[in-house]
Each structure stands twice: as C-alpha cells, then as structure tokens.
Amino acid sequence: xxxxxxxxxxxxxxxxxxxxxxxxxxxxxxxxxxxxxxxxxxxxxxxxxxxxxxxxxxxxxxxxxxxxxxxxxxxxxxxxxxxxxxxxxxxxxxxxxxxxxxxxxxxxxxxxxxxxxxxxxxxxxxxxxxxxxxxxxxxxxxxxxxxxxxxxxxxxxxxxxxxxxxxxxxxxxxxxxxxxxxxxxxxxxxxxxx
Amino acid sequence: xxxxxxxxxxxxxxxxxxxxxxxxxxxxxxxxxxxxxxxxxxxxxxxxxxxxxxxxxxxxxxxxxxxxxxxxxxxxxxxxxxxxxxxxxxxxxxxxxxxxxxxxxxxxxxxxxxxxxxxxxxxxxxxxxxxxxxxxxxxxxxxxxxxxxxxxxxxxxxxxxxxxxxxxxxxxxxxxxxxxxxxxxxxxxxxxxxxxxxxxxxxxxxxxxxxxxxxxxxxxxxxxxxxxxxxxxxxxxxxxxxxxxxxxxxxxxxxxxxx
Numbered sequence: 001x002x003x004x005x006x007x008x009x010x011x012x013x014x015x016x017x018x019x020x021x022x023x024x025x026x027x028x029x030x031x032x033x034x035x036x037x038x039x040x041x042x043x044x045x046x047x048x049x050x051x052x053x054x055x056x057x058x059x060x061x062x063x064x065x066x067x068x069x070x071x072x073x074x075x076x077x078x079x080x081x082x083x084x085x086x087x088x089x090x091x092x093x094x095x096x097x098x099x100x101x102x103x104x105x106x107x108x109x110x111x112x113x114x115x116x117x118x119x120x121x122x123x124x125x126x127x128x129x130x131x132x133x134x135x136x137x138x139x140x141x142x143x144x145x146x147x148x149x150x151x152x153x154x155x156x157x158x159x160x161x162x163x164x165x166x167x168x169x170x171x172x173x174x175x176x177x178x179x180x181x182x183x184x185x186x187x188x189x190x191x192x193x194x
Numbered sequence: 195x196x197x198x199x200x201x202x203x204x205x206x207x208x209x210x211x212x213x214x215x216x217x218x219x220x221x222x223x224x225x226x227x228x229x230x231x232x233x234x235x236x237x238x239x240x241x242x243x244x245x246x247x248x249x250x251x252x253x254x255x256x257x258x259x260x261x262x263x264x265x266x267x268x269x270x271x272x273x274x275x276x277x278x279x280x281x282x283x284x285x286x287x288x289x290x291x292x293x294x295x296x297x298x299x300x301x302x303x304x305x306x307x308x309x310x311x312x313x314x315x316x317x318x319x320x321x322x323x324x325x326x327x328x329x330x331x332x333x334x335x336x337x338x339x340x341x342x343x344x345x346x347x348x349x350x351x352x353x354x355x356x357x358x359x360x361x362x363x364x365x366x367x368x369x370x371x372x373x374x375x376x377x378x379x380x381x382x383x384x385x386x387x388x389x390x391x392x393x394x395x396x397x398x399x400x401x402x403x404x405x406x407x408x409x410x411x412x413x414x415x416x417x418x419x420x421x422x423x424x425x426x427x428x429x430x431x432x433x434x435x436x437x438x439x440x441x442x443x444x445x446x447x448x449x450x451x452x453x
Contacts, residue, residue: 062207071200078207085211089218096222106248 007137012131012192020117021149022186027117031150032175034108041154042147043101044108047090051112051142052121055083056139059122059130061108079122080113087113117146153182229281230258236277237267244268244365257282268365289362290382293347293357296374297333298389298450300403301353304332305402320373328402331374331391339368339377354412384433389452393426407450413442 018024021031027048057129059079068076091109094102102109112118121142125135156178163175216437234254241249245266247256256262257278264278272290310326312318316338319325325334338346339355347361348368359382367375377393388407392399396408409427422442429442429451443451 042312066203066207074200074204077204081204081207081211084217088215092215092218092222095224 007134010134010137011141011144014138015145015148016146016189017192018188019149020120021146021187022183023190024117025142025183026120027115027146028179029111030108031146031153032179033149033171034105035154035157037104038151040104041150044105044148045143045147047094047101047105047109047144048097048112048115048118049140049173051086051090051115052084052118052139052143052146053084053136054126055079055118055122055131056135057132058086060125060135063126075123075126076119079119083118083122084113095108099190117142149182149186153179155181166185227258230254232281233257235280236270236274236281238270238274238369240269242269254362268363271363278355281384291379292362292382293339293364293366293368293377294380294387295333295339295355295357295372295377296387296389296391297331297374298452299327299329299332299354299355300405301335303404304329317373329399329406330401331376331393333376338371338373342367342371381433383452384431384436384452385438386440387453388431388432388450389431390428390448390450393428395427399427405448405450408448410447412445412447413451416441416445 005065016018029099030044030048035041047163059082062078062082063072063075067078087110090112094109095106121139125138128138131140157178159168160178169177205355234250237250237254239250245253245262245268247253247262253262253266257264264282264284265275270277278343286326305328306326307328308323308326310319310322312322312334316325316334316336319336324330325332327334331352333409335350335355337348337350337355340350342383342398344365344367345363347358347363348355349358350356364379366379369375369379374391380387383415390405390407392403392406399406399408407428409424409429411424413422413429414424418441419435419437421432422436423430423432431442440453443453
C-alpha cells in the first residue's frame, strides 16, 4: 500500500469506522457536557483536535527516543504530563486571544486534560506502531471524528429541545438515549476502509 | 538504583514542561483585573452556586464587570455583602431573605378528609390524593422542609413547621423540597405577609380551612396605597408599594394577613 492510500485509510478509519466517541466510547464527558450548543461544540472539538495533534507530535519522540525500550511502562504517566501541559498552553492562548471561546467552554477546557480520547489517541499511535507522520494524521482523524460526533450530536440535541419529552426522561436520560442512537448509526460504517 | 532513571526521566520532562509553561505565561498572561482579585478574596470560596454563577470566580468576574448585584452570596450573608460593597464602592443595603411558609392551617383549623397511615413524609402523603387535609394548597406538617434544612432553622411546633428567621440563610433547600410549593424566599423586612396559598374560590375554601384567604377583597379596599390585590382568588402584596400600615391586617375577616 503506498503512502497516500495509507494516510487516506487512517483518516477514513479515524473519522468514520473507528470514531473515538461513537465507536470506541472515549471522551464521553465533553460529548455530553458541551454538546448543548452548536458553536461551543464546534470550538470544543477544535481545541481537542489541537491538543490531540500537538500531544501526538510531542509524545512520539518522547516515546521512541526516551522511553523505548526500557521504560515503556512510563507511557501513561509521561503522556498525561505532556497532555496536561499542552492543555494549559491552549488555555492560555484562548484566554489571551479568543476570550469568548474561553468563556463558553468554561470548566470543560481544563477538563480536556482528563479527556481519555486525547490519551487514547497517543497510546493507540504507539500500539498500532504508526510512524511520525501517520501518528499526526491519526490524531487529526481522531480529532475530526470527535468534531463530527460533537456537531452531529449538538444538532440532534437542538432538535430535541423542541420535542415533547416525557417528564421522567428529561435531562440526562434522554441525552444518553440519543447518544446510543447516534452511536448505533455509526455502526453502519463498520468494515469500510479496513 | 533501578528506580532512579525513570524518576529522573519523568522529573526532567516535568521540569522542561513547567519551564515552558512559565515562559509562555510571560508572553500570554492576561492581566487579571485587580478589582476582581479583591472581590474574590471577599467571597467565602464555597463555590455553592447560590448566586447563579458557576462558582465564586464566576461571580467575582460578573461583579467586577458590573453585571451582578453584591447581595447574591447566600453563605457569606450580610458580612460578605458589606465587604463587597466596600470594594465596589457601592452602599449595600443589607437585605436579608428568609424562607416563608404561606400557610396558616393547623391541626384543628384545617379540615381533615381522611386518616393517612402511610409514610410520614409530605412527598409520600401528597401522592395519596394530595394528602389528608381538605386544602390542596396547605401544609401537610410531616416536616420534609425541617429535614431538608441544614441549618436547623425549621422546627415543628404543634404539628406545623416554624421558621426561625435568625437561623435561616435563604439557601432555598426547603423551597425545592416542599411538594406543595408553598415555601418561598422573601425579604426579611417584608411585612405584613399573606399567610395562605389557596387559589380556589371563596365558598370552597371557606369550608376547608378556618384560616384561609377567601378572596373577599376587604384588604384590597382597605389599602390606601394600592399595594394589596386579590389575584387568582388570593391576596398578593406588592412590597414596592406597601407602606406597612397594617390596615389590611386589621380588616381581614379570616386573620390571614400576619406580621
């Protein structure tokens, strides 16, 4: 398989077949927390995508030149450290230059640190033995997949705001049912692009 | 010794990242409003959210921007409101809110329609046909509000809850708990008060309870400032107009208006 088709299949897999949120069930917290409005959902996904790509770029050399082969068990600790620092950096940048987004994301911005989708991407890069460029594309694909899920779900939730929901399902229960249905629809992509 | 290298590796990465962040902070730090920092110091830091903002930081930011009133902090109470007023340069009239139960019915004055033998909670009794008393807006007296109060401000006297206004911090827990929704937060100095919540028409109310508002309109006619009106078969006082003269209290044939 040549390089271009490989990258394409990574992108396709990351966005559709192996979608972080809807197929791997990582990063559910922001998925449920910030998906009430379309624009905050979108800016949250942009922030997560940025952190994912940056984290992959930083963790790849750290793993292959520092930790491999003797200290691979430090993977989780070191990766979390890197992600935490990157999130702080992104928070600073947003606070300085794009204040409205900083305000809209609120508590969910520092919580990207504990978004397991970010750690998941960096660890899957290592697990699947991807090279540096492929890692970056994998992170980008995961971020775009996260964005797709968030935007779709925000759309669904905005529709549902106007629906007549039974009293006992109002709030989180109906949101979880919606999430399950959206996730189910993504099962349809299984098998495409290997 | 084997543990030393991994420890050093993690330490080194941590130090490098830390230095990087410090460096970035030099370029990208946003100067926090000095006023906001001062305001934040006045707040208790409980992050309870009673003010309606996401936490003490959010409230401080809103105060600094001039978007919020300084009297919203429930745990801090009067002291915090005063301290905030000093920082903001506004004179804060210490207006304390208290919970008020708008029902004067007592065992004996309100008619009982059946004997309730279920769980002794208001929420359970409400499910059984609205409870054992004839008034569907009345206090059932099983003390759900008393159990909800974390400050010991509600005690049971003669089978009905009594609110000690000095202990009440207006947290609103009892307001949310009461299945009849007859508890509300009102300014402590708002007097007199209408001690009934019954919105049914006069004749029906007359039979169910001795101390109920029958919407006769005597108070409305007696009021010189036009502050008291009968709305939906219940007397309602507009405290922006009320002078506190107490005429309504005197004329009320059912003794529903109290101090």
